[in-house]
Structure formats: C-alpha cells, structure tokens
Amino acid sequence: MDHIGGAALRNFKYFSPTTLGEAIRLMADQGISTKILAGGTDILVQLRSDRFQVDRLIDVKNIPEMNELSYSTTDGLLLGAAVPCYKIYEHNDVREMYSGVVDAAFIIGGIQIQGRATIGGNLCNASPSADAIPSLVVLSAICLIEGPNGRRELAVEEFCTGPGKNALAPGEILVALRFPPTVASSGAHYLRFIPRNEMDIAVAGVGAWVSLDEKTHRVKQARIALSAVGPTPIFAKEASEILSGLDPNEESFELAAQAAQKAASPIDDMRGTVRQRVHLVGVLTKRALRKAVNRAKES
Amino acid sequence: MSEKVHIETNINGSQVEFLCEPRQSLLEVLRDVLDMTGTKEGCNDGNCGACTVIVDDRIIDSCLMLAVESQGKKITTIEGVAYTDRLHPLQQAFLENAALQCGICTPGFIVAAKSLLDREPDADEGRIRQWLAGNLCRCTGYDKIVRAVLAAKETMKNE
Numbered sequence A: 001m002d003h004i005g006g007a008a009l010r011n012f013k014y015f016s017p018t019t020l021g022e023a024i025r026l027m028a029d030q031g032i033s034t035k036i037l038a039g040g041t042d043i044l045v046q047l048r049s050d051r052f053q054v055d056r057l058i059d060v061k062n063i064p065e066m067n068e069l070s071y072s073t074t075d076g077l078l079l080g081a082a083v084p085c086y087k088i089y090e091h092n093d094v095r096e097m098y099s100g101v102v103d104a105a106f107i108i109g110g111i112q113i114q115g116r117a118t119i120g121g122n123l124c125n126a127s128p129s130a131d132a133i134p135s136l137v138v139l140s141a142i143c144l145i146e147g148p149n150g151r152r153e154l155a156v157e158e159f160c161t162g163p164g165k166n167a168l169a170p171g172e173i174l175v176a177l178r179f180p181p182t183v184a185s186s187g188a189h190y191l192r193f194i195p196r197n198e199m200d201i202a203v204a205g206v207g208a209w210v211s212l213d214e215k216t217h218r219v220k221q222a223r224i225a226l227s228a229v230g231p232t233p234i235f236a237k238e239a240s241e242i243l244s245g246l247d248p249n250e251e252s253f254e255l256a257a258q259a260a261q262k263a264a265s266p267i268d269d270m271r272g273t274v275r276q277r278v279h280l281v282g283v284l285t286k287r288a289l290r291k292a293v294n295r296a297k298e299s
Numbered sequence B: 001m002s003e004k005v006h007i008e009t010n011i012n013g014s015q016v017e018f019l020c021e022p023r024q025s026l027l028e029v030l031r032d033v034l035d036m037t038g039t040k041e042g043c044n045d046g047n048c049g050a051c052t053v054i055v056d057d058r059i060i061d062s063c064l065m066l067a068v069e070s071q072g073k074k075i076t077t078i079e080g081v082a083y084t085d086r087l088h089p090l091q092q093a094f095l096e097n098a099a100l101q102c103g104i105c106t107p108g109f110i111v112a113a114k115s116l117l118d119r120e121p122d123a124d125e126g127r128i129r130q131w132l133a134g135n136l137c138r139c140t141g142y143d144k145i146v147r148a149v150l151a152a153k154e155t156m157k158n159e
C-alpha cells in the first residue's frame, strides 16, 4: 500500500514471551538489536520514521508481572509496566488514591492512544515532555528493574538521563512501578499547557503532591516536578522543600512557583519560547498546588 | 526477509486466519491482505484516528498495532457495524446530518462513536467531543459529526 504518512516498517522478528525469564533471555542475546514493545505508540512511530531499526521486538504484554495492577494499604500500588492508560483510570483504588497518575493517563493522546499506551513506555521513552513522569516523581514511585544480572530498584527521578535516554543497562527491562501507600490528608495533581484542548505535546507541565498536617493543616511535605522545560523531566527540590511547615495559601504557592521557575532550564523551539515556558512554570505550579491541596483536604 | 507468521483472530464475529510479516500493521493487513478497505489510512502515525478499530472492546489506532499482536483477539471494524438488514443508527445519522464530505475520516468516527455509545448510552456533548478528540476531520468542522452522534444516541436508546 502507498503510505500517505510515515513509510512501512522494515522487517524484524517479533517475540511474545509469556514469562519474564524468557523476555530477559531474549534481551540478553548479543549482537542483535532488540527493543521492547509495550503499547507501541512511541516505538512504532519511531521505527517508521527510520530514526533507528531493530532486529527484534519483544512484546511484553503477555507477561503476568508486567500486567499487575494492585493496591494494598501495606505495600501501596504496584503498576506493571505493560498496563495501558485506560486500565489505570478505570481502576477504582487508583482513581481515588493516586489521582496524579490518573491525570496523566487521561491526557496522553486520545482514547485510541490510551487503549494501548503505557505509563512504563512513557517513562522508558524518556521524552522531556512526557506527561506521566512528573506524577511518578511527585508520588515517589520506584522503578522495579530486572535484567541478566538480577533485580534492582531505582527512584523515578533518577531514571531519565537525557532526551530519549534512560538508566536501563543493556538487557534490562522495567517490570513495574511501585508507589508507597497514600498517607492521610495528601493529594496530587498534574497539568500541562498545550495550545489545543487535547492531543498535543506539552509546552510545559507541572506535577505537585502535598501532604498536610491533620491538626495544623500546614504543609508537612510537598513534591513538585516539571516537564518540557529541560532535557529530562525535573524534580524541583527547592520548590518542594520551601513549602514544608507553611500554610497552604497563595503566598506560599507563589514562593514555590518562583523556586520552580529557577529549577527550569527550557529551550526555545517551535512549541514555545524560554520566556513563555518560564512564565508557564510559575502559573502551572500554583494551579497544580491549589488542586493538590484541595484534593488533600477532601481525602 | 522475515518469515511470515500465521495469525488466527476474530474479525466482526468470524474466525479469520492470515499470514503476515511482523512489520505489517493491523491496518495494512486489514486493507491489503484481507481486502477490508473500509478502515482508512490518514496519517499512519496515530494522530488522525481514520484507522480506528475495536480490539477486545477498546478502540485503538490500527496503524499503531502490529498485525501479529492480534493473535487470539476480537476485532470489530467498520464492516461489522451495520445490522444485517439496515444501517447502524450512527451510519444513518451521519447520512441524515450530512456529517461527512470526503468521507475518509467517517469509518473511524463511526467506530469510535459506536464504542462510546455502547459503553455510555447517555454520553453528553462534552463527553462525545472528548472521546472523539483522537479523530480528525479536515472537511466538516466537527459540528455536524457531533450532531449526528447525538441523534444516533437518541435512536439507539429507543431501540
């Protein structure tokens, strides 16, 4: 068929292992360029644009550990790397307790993309503008990684190492993300600025999480993370820490917003200028905090 | 050359078997191997929704799914939407509301809207617009499409 858009894909071998061990063995074969296929909404587009080629695609959607989606009050949330977005926002516990992840799952692409795209793929693809990563950072998610040399864990904020680059060693697979159990009086929110209402890439995005002291109603702890304003999503450490012990009011939000603007190191490109992006970080930080605080009060 | 893979799947209620290369998208196989040309190619990169099909009860862009991934799945395409003796209310409403001009986007819109109304028979205009955000139309300006879906919703409720 003549393709109007991207070209047809070049050939490769397709594997669909049903165990993690089998997937890791396939990944370990030397001299063969191998990539994981989760929802395919990044990698199939990239393969078609001829940016790189692969000899093998390993479909991980039939591996039980990678389809896990479960919550317990002791262990928190376990989100398998192959779980598509719609399953996340249709899961009652996740919707109630991890609204920051739901915000992200709900704005990645349109409904068709959400039928396939995974949060794991969003993270591994490591785009600076990835919408899910700020929520993963502010909710203190841990990457559960498995490879030829066994298992390891890594905090999400250490996972992205550059545009499109991540901390996985050759042969390693992101199996799942683990989120700590939610604490009382806490809430999160992620939002981004795009010129349309849906289906666009963030000009800037901000995720925020706060926990409030149940007696004083002051901020106990906060975490703020930014997207599309640096080579990787950014954990805004100072902006997060500045809020501890403060009343969650406009004055405090302004302080955090200014600190978040300092943490941003955006570039000029076709989506926005440095000046606009820095401005947006300020506005979005305040909006994200307001909503996160409201959610904390309602929780 | 990769070897061809043998796939068995269910399309519009019938068991279907085909041979395909791993690199072929479900869209390519539907159109070029199975001769089911109702599903359209607009962009071939997930942006336009012209290639929308239902796989195991969820809409997806068939240009962004490999045909080999359809092993054992249940697929509905535009060819499976009409009733045996008449058009589906969505198809009828698209005709009556002039919700198409060139028609390239239409199969995708109808399949996506069917999946919404089957799931949420009371979906309001806001929800319809949001659900259809992954479907692009360069001719109609969308309003007639939304009117058609709202009209079909009423017909479907009374069926």
Ligand SMILES: Cc1cc2nc3c(=O)[nH]c(=O)nc-3n(C[C@H](O)[C@H](O)[C@H](O)COP(=O)(O)OP(=O)(O)OC[C@H]3O[C@@H](n4cnc5c(N)ncnc54)[C@H](O)[C@@H]3O)c2cc1C
Pocket (backbone or CB within 6 Å): A035, A036, A037, A038, A039, A040, A041, A042, A043, A044, A045, A060, A081, A082, A107, A108, A109, A110, A113, A116, A117, A118, A119, A120, A121, A122, A123, A124, A125, A129, A130, A131, A132, A168, A172, A173, A174, A175, A199, A200, A201, B045, B046, B047
């Ligand atoms: C039309 C359209 C709209 C989009 N809109 C948005 C948007 O609004 N916001 C946004 O952030 N993104 C958007 N995207 C990008 C994409 O949908 C997301 O990044 C998505 O979350 C990727 O997940 P996936 O499962 O499809 O990843 P895949 O394409 O399957 O994989 C992505 C990359 O990660 C690797 N990988 C995947 N899983 C693993 C794993 N478990 N272990 C190791 N490596 C792995 C793959 O090898 C590949 O390199 C859009 C894409 C399209 C086509």
Ligand code: FES
Pocket (backbone or CB within 6 Å): B040, B041, B042, B043, B044, B045, B046, B047, B048, B049, B050, B051, B052, B061, B062, B063, B064
């Ligand atoms: S052809 Fe698949 S989304 Fe455009």
Ligand code: FES
Pocket (backbone or CB within 6 Å): B099, B100, B101, B102, B103, B104, B105, B106, B136, B137, B138, B139, B140
């Ligand atoms: S009718 Fe032409 S694209 Fe929609």
